[in-house]
Amino acid sequence: MLADSEIEFLENIVERKKVLKKGEFLFHAGDEFDAIHAIRSGSLKSYTISADGTEQVTGFHLPGEIVGLNAISTTAYPSFAKALETSLVCSIPFDKLESLSRDIPGLQKQLFKVMSGEIREEQELMMLLSKKNADERFAALIMNMSARFKRRGLSEKEFQLTMTRGDIGNYLGLAVETVSRLVTRLQKQQLISIQDRYIEITDMPGLSALAGTSCHV
Amino acid sequence: MLADSEIEFLENIVERKKVLKKGEFLFHAGDEFDAIHAIRSGSLKSYTISADGTEQVTGFHLPGEIVGLNAISTTAYPSFAKALETSLVCSIPFDKLESLSRDIPGLQKQLFKVMSGEIREEQELMMLLSKKNADERFAALIMNMSARFKRRGLSEKEFQLTMTRGDIGNYLGLAVETVSRLVTRLQKQQLISIQDRYIEITDMPGLSALAGTSCHV
C-alpha cells in the first residue's frame, strides 16, 4: 500500500503503463521477473496452478497496491496476475528501483515498509484461514476489503466485489456453494446486502464482530 | 534464510547476542521495534494473542532464519517470539542495517530478497491452509521443516520437532487430538517414525506426494 504522493513519485520512473482488459494477464507464472507493478485503477487476482492442475487464488489486488513483491527473491514470477476488470497498471523496473533507492533513503525505507507490511498481512490472513470458520472467513474478507477501500478514500460501506463467488471460495478455502449460502445467510442476518456483486455493509459493528479483530490494520 | 557467510557478515554489525532459555521471550507483542534477529542455534515460535485471549501460532523459526521482518512497517512488534529450546540469537539494529544497506548494494539486494522470499513462503503456507486436509497439512509441515534443515546442511530425514503437538495443531488449524491421531496414522502408513518429538522420515517420496508440491522451495 502506497500513498497517492508516493505512487505519483514512482510514476516518474515508470517506463510502462498498461491498460488491462478483464481477463488479460499482467504476467504469467514463469515469466521473467523484471518489474513490480502499482495498480492505479481496477482490480486483479493472483493465483498459482497446483500440481493437480487446479487454480489456487492467492490474493486480490486493489488500487494503490503493489503486485509482484513475492518475485524479488527469484528470477521468475511465482504466480499469475489477471485483471478482474479493466485496470490501469504502472510497471516499475526493479533494477531501476533498486538503484534509485540507494540514492533516496526515504524510498528504500518505504520499500522495506511496504514489503514488511505485506508479510504481516499474509500472516493475518493465515490466521484467518487456520482458525476461523466459514462465516468468520467471509466476514473477515469483506472487512478487509472495506478497510482497503477506506485507505484509498473510497467508500468503506459499499463497493463492487469484482471477483466471482468461485474466486472468493478458492481464496478462503471454501466450496462455491458454501460461499453462496454464506451470502444468503449474512443477508438474512442483516449484516450485508448484496445485489449481484455489489455489496453494502449494513451492520459494520456486527460484521466486524463476526470477523474477529481482523479489521484493525 | 541467509547463507552462513551472510550471517557472519551481519555478525560484525551485531550489537547484541542473546542466549534464550526455553520459554524465554526474544520480544513481546507491543515491544518497540528496533532490530531484526538472526537465529544461530535453537528454535523459536511466533504467536499473537487474539481478541478472545487465545494463542495463535504464526510460525516456527530455525537456525539461519530471520525473525522480526514483519515489524518493519510498524513501530512495535506485532507478535511474540518465544524460545522453544535454548537458543542463540543475534540482534541487528534495524536503523544501522538500513544505513549500511545504502552503502552496500549487495546487502540491500539481499534484504529485499529475504523479505520477498518470506512473502512467497507465507503465500505457499496460505495455500496449504486453505486447500489441504489434515493429513496433507501435517505432511507439508514436515516436508517444509525437512527442506529448511537441509538448507542448513543438517539431516533432511531426521530431526527434532521442538514444538508441542498443541503448537503444531494451532499453527495448522487442527485440534491437538487430530495432530495426535495424524502422527499415529502416518506412522502406521510407514511414512514417518516418531519417538516423542524426534521424527524420522522413512518414506520421503511418499510423504512428499501426500504433502502435494509444497517441497519445491
Added chain:
DNA sequence: CGAATGTTTGAGGATGCTCAAGGGATGTGG
C-alpha cells in the same frame, strides 16, 4: 441464439472438532 460461465438451493455424507478420560513426563517446593 446457443454455449459457456456463474449463481443458487437441496440432500447426503465425510472430515475433523468437542468432550471425556487416563497415563506419562516435567518441574517445583517442601
Added chain:
DNA sequence: CCACATCCCTTGAGCATCCTCAAACATTCG
C-alpha cells in the same frame, strides 16, 4: 528426594460443519 501440580500426549465416542453431488436458473459473450 519425594509429593504434588502442571503440562503434554493419546485414544474413544458423538456430533457439527462444510464438502460433494445434482439440478435448475441467470448472465455473458461470441
